[in-house]
Amino acid sequence: MKNVCYMRSPVGLLGIAEENGQVTDLFFGYDKAPIGTLETETPVLLRAKKQLLEYFDGARREFDVPLDPHGTPFQLSVWEALLTIPYGETRSYGQIAAQIGNPEASRAVGMANHSNPISIFIPCHRVIGQDGSLTGYGGGMENKKFLLELEQKHRKPGRE
Incomplete structure (x- = not known):
């Protein structure tokens, strides 16, 4: 099951999802959350939110949260x-x-x-x-x- 949390940002509401300690999704707004997610804040989601805030403040140029995009x-x-x-x-x-x-x-x-x-x-x-x-x-x-x-x-x- 994926976990999801939300944050306000300069580009609007962002949702971040993770599964097994790796970020799997970042999306704009509530309506695009992956199906079957649980709204909670895990350590990796908190870290991802913190890094996004740093990015928007101009203090971060690279992210180091673990990513797991699913695709071909x-x-x-x-x-x-x-x-x-x-x-x-x-x-x-x-x-x-x-x-x-x-x-x-x-x-x-x-x-x-x-x-x-x-x-x-x-x-x-x-x-x-x-x-x-x-x-x-x-x-x-x-x-x-x-x-x-x-x-x-x-x-x-x-x-x-």
């Missing part, structure tokens, strides 16, 4: 690639496709990005269109823009 092998490879995008930087869908060794799969990368169950922790908001445009985000385009601007604001000086 292709989705997992995309999500692993997303974890390599540095704080405050972006990549295109095509760049991610090339990184995972499948340069013709930019549309499939987009679909995997859309299916990311642990957004923010797995930074799918850092993926943009080839032309630099902001593209879809499960948490809403306003939130994607907010997250990218937050990271730009708190980047270390001297890094471009």
Whole structure:
């Protein structure tokens, strides 16, 4: 059974779910909680909330809570690639496709990005269109823009 807790954030209400001590989901609002969850605060959920608050305050650039996203092998490879995008930087869908060794799969990368169950922790908001445009985000385009601007604001000086 998954455990879930909720927190208020600058991007609205967030839900975080974990199972067996690993974060499995991060979602926007109450209505997207995985089926069969128990609302409680476990040590890993408390740690995840604390790290998200630090992230929103600009004090955290990387997360170290254990993650366990569930997906296909292709989705997992995309999500692993997303974890390599540095704080405050972006990549295109095509760049991610090339990184995972499948340069013709930019549309499939987009679909995997859309299916990311642990957004923010797995930074799918850092993926943009080839032309630099902001593209879809499960948490809403306003939130994607907010997250990218937050990271730009708190980047270390001297890094471009």
